[in-house]
Amino acid sequence: MGKIRLFCLPYAGGSAMVYTKWKDYLHEDIELCPVELAGRGxxxxxxxxxxxxxxxxxxxxMMKDRLDDRPYAIYGHSFGCFAAYELAHKLQASHxxxxxxxxxxxxxxxxxFKDEIPYHNLSMDELKNVLLRLGGTPQELFENKEMMNAFLPILLSDFRVLHYYRYQERAxxxxxAISALSGKEDRDISGQDLTAWKVHSEVGCRIYKVNGGHFFLNEHxxxxxxxINQTLELWG
Incomplete structure (x- = not known):
């Protein structure tokens, strides 16, 4: 397997730091490149x-100036998933x-399409309950009022942006090739929701159900x- 960059886009409210623990598990020939979004980190x-x-x-x-002759892959989680999808199309359309x-x-x-809850309209207390249900948020964040007050506006902003995202079909x-992943305990994503990703690649798509909930990237x-190691070696 040759050297390859892995650009990682975070979930709503998340920063590039969420991917730091992956360094211990990724193959040595994969260069981890977490991407920081505006308003955080x-x-x-x-x-x-x-x-x-x-x-x-x-x-x-940010990306176009970092692309050279080296191969690369993109991982997007939740909010970052749709961002990765749209980014890939923009890069492709721009040659x-x-x-x-x-x-x-x-x-x-x-x-x-799903008629999703407008999370961006929730009160701070309601939003905290959503975070508790989804899991993945460190307990120390809930216990630190200053950190929570800094985090929640970022999360609400991301939720608002995502709520008004509209898919446009492309020719x-x-x-x-693509891989679609979800947590086995994530009840918000069905098997059909995952397999529907297959229509977006002209090469192929693999489906993975991994241990954990919505934030399985942190849990496992x-x-x-x-x-990722196996996929990039097989399909890289």
Whole structure:
């Protein structure tokens, strides 16, 4: 397996830091490249996104200058899943080097419509209850009022942007293989939601049900990294 970059896009409210523990499990020839979104982490002082198109444009301008002759793959989790999907199409339409593989995790295929809860309209207490239900949020965050007050506005902003995202069908499919992953305990994503991803690749799609819930990337990083290691070696 040759050297390959793995660009990772976080879930709503998440920062690039959520992927740091993957370093212990990824193959040594995979360069982990977590992507920081505006309004969090090292980009905390930058304005948050107003619409989903802003997310994609921001990612595109960050990514296009980092693409060279080296192969790369993209992993997107939940919010980052749709961002990865739209980014891949934009890169392809702009005639940049295509990724060797795309990992779409913890999110239904974009063409599958669901009447979802408008999380961005919830009160802070209601939002905390949602986080408790989904799991994946460190307990120390709930116990630190200052950290929670800084985190929740970012989360609400991401939820608002995602709520108004609208899928647009394209004539061209993605020119690389894809993998669709979800947690076995994530009741918000059905098997049909996952298999619906298959129509988006002209090469092929593999489906994975992994241990854990919506935030399986944090709960079982070794299992997820194992899938990535095997996939990039087989299809890279």
């Amino acid at each position: 090292m980009r905390f002082r930058e304005p948050r996104y107003e619409q989903f198109e802003d997310v994609v444009e921001d990612l595109y301008h 940049h080097q295509n990724p060797q593989h795309l990992f779409f995790a913890a999110r239904r295929a974009p063409q599958v 061209d499919k993605l020119a690389c 990083p070794e299992e997820v990294a194992g899938i």
